[in-house]
Amino acid sequence: MHGTAPAPALLAADRSADYFESYSVVGLLALVGLLFVAVAFGAGRLLRPVVPTPEKLLTYECGVDPVGEGWAHTQVRYYVYAFLYVIFAVDSIFLFPWATVFAAPGYGGATLVEMFVFLGFLAVGLLYAWKKGVLAWT
The missing domain is CATH 1.20.5 (Single alpha-helices involved in coiled-coils or other helix-helix interfaces)
Incomplete structure (x- = not known):
């Protein structure tokens, strides 16, 4: 050694x-x-x-002079649409890794069942939103 x-x-x-x-x-x-x-x-x-000038100290309202109260009512529907979009956009990101695993040998059946369960949850959520009238723009 x-x-x-x-x-x-x-x-x-x-x-x-x-x-x-x-x-x-x-x-x-x-x-x-x-x-x-x-x-x-x-x-x-x-x-x-x-x-500092008086104009610069005003609240900026997209180029429009602010008139009336500073408290405005907005419809929740806009936020619900945005929330639904974010949910489905994030959930669609999960489809890409699934597609790569699905192509690998030996994982086809299990990943297919998992993806249908995943898509089932998405479908149930979308049906729930539709039944509640969230998707009706009136």
């Missing part, structure tokens, strides 16, 4: 040093990112002109 193997305690110490060294790199990167944001906001505050 040309050399002796290092003791297990030394190997563990080397591994833990490498482990914490990688975390120090992540911490340093996070610190640099925070510093960059702080410098950017500070520079913006120092360089921007500050000339």
